[in-house]
Structure formats: structure tokens, C-alpha cells
Amino acid sequence: METFVDISDVALRYTGRAGSQDTLAVEHLNLKVHRGDFVAVVGPSGCGKSTLMKLATGLHFPSAGVVRLDGKVVNGPVSIAGMAFQNPVMLPWRSTRDNVLLPMEVVDPHRRQIRTNRTKYKQQADEILASVGLVGAGDQYPWQLSGGMQQRASLCRALIHDPELLLLDEPFAALDAFTREELWCVIRDLHQEKQFTCILVTHDLREAVFLADTVHVMSARPGQIIVSRTIPIPRPRPIEITYETEFAELTHELRGHIAEARG
Amino acid sequence: MQTKSAGFANIDWVRASPWLCTIGLFAIWEASVWVFSIPYYILPAPTQIGYAMYEFAGALWFNSIQTLWTTLLGFAMAIVFGLLLGLFIGWDKRIYAGLYPLMIGFNSIPKIAVVPILVLWFGAGWLPAVLTAFLISFFPIVVNVATGLATIEPEMEDVLRALGAKKLDVMVKVGIPRSLPYFFGALKVAITLAFIGSVLSETIAANSGIGHMMLTAQANFEVPLVFACLIALAVEGIGMYAIMAGLEQRMTGWAHRSGFNR
Numbered sequence: 034m035e036t037f038v039d040i041s042d043v044a045l046r047y048t049g050r051a052g053s054q055d056t057l058a059v060e061h062l063n064l065k066v067h068r069g070d071f072v073a074v075v076g077p078s079g080c081g082k083s084t085l086m087k088l089a090t091g092l093h094f095p096s097a098g099v100v101r102l103d104g105k106v107v108n109g110p111v112s113i114a115g116m117a118f119q120n121p122v123m124l125p126w127r128s129t130r131d132n133v134l135l136p137m138e139v140v141d142p143h144r145r146q147i148r149t150n151r152t153k154y155k156q157q158a159d160e161i162l163a164s165v166g167l168v169g170a171g172d173q174y175p176w177q178l179s180g181g182m183q184q185r186a187s188l189c190r191a192l193i194h195d196p197e198l199l200l201l202d203e204p205f206a207a208l209d210a211f212t213r214e215e216l217w218c219v220i221r222d223l224h225q226e227k228q229f230t231c232i233l234v235t236h237d238l239r240e241a242v243f244l245a246d247t248v249h250v251m252s253a254r255p256g257q258i259i260v261s262r263t264i265p266i267p268r269p270r271p272i273e274i275t276y277e278t279e280f281a282e283l284t285h286e287l288r289g290h291i292a293e294a295r296g
Numbered sequence: 297m298q299t300k301s302a303g304f305a306n307i308d309w310v311r312a313s314p315w316l317c318t319i320g321l322f323a324i325w326e327a328s329v330w331v332f333s334i335p336y337y338i339l340p341a342p343t344q345i346g347y348a349m350y351e352f353a354g355a356l357w358f359n360s361i362q363t364l365w366t367t368l369l370g371f372a373m374a375i376v377f378g379l380l381l382g383l384f385i386g387w388d389k390r391i392y393a394g395l396y397p398l399m400i401g402f403n404s405i406p407k408i409a410v411v412p413i414l415v416l417w418f419g420a421g422w423l424p425a426v427l428t429a430f431l432i433s434f435f436p437i438v439v440n441v442a443t444g445l446a447t448i449e450p451e452m453e454d455v456l457r458a459l460g461a462k463k464l465d466v467m468v469k470v471g472i473p474r475s476l477p478y479f480f481g482a483l484k485v486a487i488t489l490a491f492i493g494s495v496l497s498e499t500i501a502a503n504s505g506i507g508h509m510m511l512t513a514q515a516n517f518e519v520p521l522v523f524a525c526l527i528a529l530a531v532e533g534i535g536m537y538a539i540m541a542g543l544e545q546r547m548t549g550w551a552h553r554s555g556f557n558r
């Protein structure tokens with residue numbers, strides 16, 4: 034399989050304000066993600082996981098090393114990536130549907146078509162909302178939705194333009210356990226259907242093992258990948274496997290690596 | 297039909313209360329003036345003020361309109377200039393960080409101190425009044441618009457920039473709509489300030505306007521007329537504030553409903 038995201042020997046240094054010290058967030062960071070793969074990145078907090086996301090999308094430039102996406106060196110925002118975060122950041126003056134359609138107003142070629150073809154896009158938004166279990170929620174405002182529903186809508190917004198790359202930065206961290214497991218299945222099904230390449234940052238090891246082909250463990254700052262563990266359980270995985278021994282052993286093994294990483 | 301006391305019980309006391317309080321205040325005022333026999337040149341009774349208003353209705357009207365114009369002209373300038381400067385300052389977090397302290401510094405100058413300078417430059421008349429209204433009222437507009445823009449959630453910006461959005465896209469789609477509640481909130485404050493500014497300038501150097509009329513009445517010892525001018529100012533001020541508050545409600549209802557900015 035071809036490599037889609039290629040981060041090779043990358044360092045990133047944040048220059049602090051005058052007086053405060055610079056932060057070397059990541060160093061000697063290497064990560065390869067094949068097209069269509071689902072990888073998870075886990076690591077102690079502050080180790081540079083979010084930084085890795087920003088490097089992969091070209092929102093930040095490496096201080097050293099190279100980031101390639103689809104074979105091309107990244108030297109500006111990549112303009113094809115969908116992103117979702119712990120905070121769903123919906124715009125309160127737009128209906129949920131119009132929030133989901135926001136990327137369409139920005140990316141080519143949709144931005145030139147959306148005005149003239151409003152009905153088609155509206156229908157597309159309603160379809161993707163329905164696929165994550167938000168039937169008929171399009172007309173509601175985001176602040177009328179629960180946290181879990183907002184996060185679903187946020188996933189729809191990240192995927193509406195059929196991005197090749199999806200980046201999820203602890204998207205379910207603020208949700209309760211039941212909602213979180215529901216959303217694992219939502220993501221699993223969306224990935225199965227659309228086959229995008231996905232990088233998921235999480236601090237929930239069960240989440241990582243349940244969803245990913247490969248789980249990468251990062252060291253404490255400056256972050257680098259210290260262990261990459263392939264998850265041999267065939268996909269798509271039913272939620273029940275989270276109670277099986279093989280699953281428990283994998284999470285347990287990863288927990289050991291995290292403990293090492295924290296030193 | 298068992299609502300015998302319907303007439304009384306159906307009164308919406310919350311809505312009636314401001315009117316009742318206003319009427320009550322004037323009644324107490326009227327009564328106190330008579331009971332303590334306060335001379336009219338210290339504190340005229342509302343009826344005496346009312347008579348003065350009737351007597352000088354023409355002049356009061358003319359000068360009120362004059363003050364209204366100077367205020368609105370200064371206010372309009374403040375909106376245009378405030379919006380532009382607010383957009384500029386809020387455009388980039390670095391500009392915001394650099395200019396914000398300067399703005400605070402500018403705003404802490406008591407504006408009354410600039411009136412003599414304006415008079416020096418432009419002579420006495422309506423122009424210094426317009427400029428004072430403008431100077432005193434643009435600040436809250438700038439600060440609020442800039443704050444609305446500069447406080448865009450970083451995640452929102454990342455979502456858009458990872459889609460290849462330019463800064464202008466981010467501003468048009470997110471920054472400007474999100475700063476509207478701040479903008480309309482600022483208009484309420486700004487109109488009141490503009491009014492203070494124009495009247496202030498009129499009382500220092502002008503040849504028309506309510507401020508000037510008050511000063512003349514005071515010099516002639518027409519105390520009821522001084523108070524009549526005050527009442528005219530109050531009515532004008534409340535009216536303008538109410539229009540701005542209504543406008544805010546209409547334009548940014550979503551902000552109230554969603555609890556934005558609370």
C-alpha cells in the first residue's frame with residue numbers, strides 16, 4: 034500500500050513570548066500512514082499529539098524534517114483535511130445543517146456551486162446527518178443539541194466534503210461512556226463506508242485499540258513515536274470485542290508502554 | 297364569569313411599573329416643592345417646568361433637533377470609523393495585542409479636555425460638538441468589534457484553514473457574524489456616549505443645541521427652563537437608547553437564545 038501521510042524526522046519548536054522559553058514540542062518524529070488506514074496516536078498529555086495534527090495538515094511548519102502528503106511536500110495548509118476536536122465549535126447563528134455545510138462554502142469546487150445548487154447540498158447534509166443518527170436535526174440550532182449530538186454534527190462537518198484525510202483530536206473526551214461507545218461505532222461505520230485516511234489522537238486506550246489498525250505511542254515531550262503496535266483484530270469490529278481477552282491484553286500492553294513513556 | 301376583580305388582577309405590574317415609578321417620582325417632587333415651599337429658582341416643581349416647556353416649546357424643539365443631528369452625525373462617524381478600525385485591529389491577533397494598550401490609553405483621556413482643542417481648530421459651533429460625539433463614542437465600537445474578531449475559537453480557525461480557507465473566508469464566515477452581537481451591544485453604549493459628547497461640547501462652545509440653550513437659560517436665571525432642557529435631554533437620550541436596544545434584539549437574537557458571550 035502506498036504511503037499517504039509521511040512525517041519524517043520532524044522537529045517543531047514553539048517560540049514563546051519574550052522572556053519565556055521556547056518549547057520543543059516534537060523531535061525526531063517519524064510517522065507513516067498508508068492510504069485508507071486508521072491510526073491512533075496515544076501519549077502523555079503535553080507530548081505533542083495536537084502538534085502532530087497541525088504538522089500533518091500544514092497548519093504548522095516543521096522546524097526540521099519534512100512532512101509529505103500524498104507524495105507532495107507540505108508547505109502550506111493542505112486544504113483537503115477534515116478536522117474534529119474535543120470542543121465541537123459549532124457556529125451558534127447557523128442551523129446544524131448550515132454548520133455541516135460550512136466546508137462546502139470554502140473548498141473548491143463546491144464553493145462556486147453551493148449558491149446555485151442549494152437544494153442538492155441541503156439534501157447531502159441531511160443524508161450525512163442521518164447516517165450518524167441525526168435524522169431531522171438539520172433545522173435545529175447546535176445549542177439545542179446535546180453534547181453527543183453536537184459531536185456527531187461536528188463529525189459530519191469534518192466529512193461532508195469527502196476529505197481524503199480526517200484528523201480527530203480527542204473528539205470524544207468530553208462525552209459520557211455510553212455516548213462515546215456509540216460514537217466509536219459511528220466513526221467505524223463512516224470509515225468503512227468512505228475509506229478515508231484517519232489519524233485519531235486520544236488518551237483512551239480502549240478507543241485506540243477498538244478503532245485503529247495501528248496504535249502509535251508517543252514519548253513525553255519532546256514527543257516522538259516510541260512504539261507502533263498493529264492491532265490484528267479484523268475490522269469492522271463489533272463493540273462486544275472490547276470485552277474479550279485479546280482486546281484486554283492489547284490495551285494492557287499499551288498501558289505498559291504509556292507508563293514507560295511517562296518515565 | 298367568576299372574575300369579579302378582573303380589571304385589577306389582570307394588570308401586568310411588571311410592565312406598568314416603570315410608568316408608575318416615573319409618575320410617582322414626579323408626584324413626590326411636586327408635593328415636596330409645595331410642602332417645603334422650595335423657591336422655584338432652587339428647584340422648580342414639575343408643573344412649573346411643564347409650563348416653561350409649553351412657553352418655550354418652539355426653541356426647545358429647534359434646539360433638540362439640533363442636538364439630535366450633531367449626536368447622530370458624530371455617532372454615524374463613530375460607526376463607520378469604529379467598524380473599520382475594529383476590523384483592522386481584530387484581523388490579526390498580533391495587531392490586536394499591539395494596538396489594544398494604545399486604545400486603552402487613548403480612551404483614558406477625559407474627552408472634555410479635547411473640546412477646547414477642537415474649538416481652537418474648528419471654532420465654536422456644531423462641528424466641535426459632532427467631533428466630540430464622535431471621539432467619545434467610537435471607542436466602545438472599536439473594542440467590541442475587535443474583541444469579537446480576535447476571540448474566534450482557535451479550533452474553528454483550524455477547521456477552516458485545513459480546508460484551505462483564506463483569512464478573508466474566516467472573517468466573512470465566522471469573524472464578522474460572531475462580532476455582530478458585540479457590535480450592536482456597543483451601539484447602545486456608544487449612542488449614550490455620543491449624546492453626552494455633543495451636549496458637553498454645546499455647553500462649552502456652541503450657538504445652538506440643548507446644551508447651549510441650557511447655558512443661556514442659566515445665565516438668565518430661567519431655572520424652570522434649565523430643568524425643561526434637562527427633561528428634553530432625558531427624553532431624547534432614552535429614545536435613542538431604546539432604538540439601539542431594539543435594534544440589538546432584532547439583529548442578534550441568536551446570541552440571546554444560545555447564551556453566546558455570557
Ligand SMILES: Nc1ncnc2c1ncn2[C@@H]1O[C@H](COP(=O)(O)OP(=O)(O)O)[C@@H](O)[C@H]1O
Pocket residue numbers: 047048049056057058077078079080081082083084085254
Ligand atoms: N501555540 C503554542 N505556543 C507555544 N507552545 C505551545 C503551543 N501549542 C502547544 N505548545 C506546547 O507544546 C507542547 C505540546 O503541545 P500539544 O501538541 O498541544 O500536546 P498534546 O496535544 O499532546 O497535549 C506543550 O508543552 C504545549 O505547552
Ligand SMILES: [Mg+2]
Pocket residue numbers: 082083202
Ligand atoms: Mg492536545
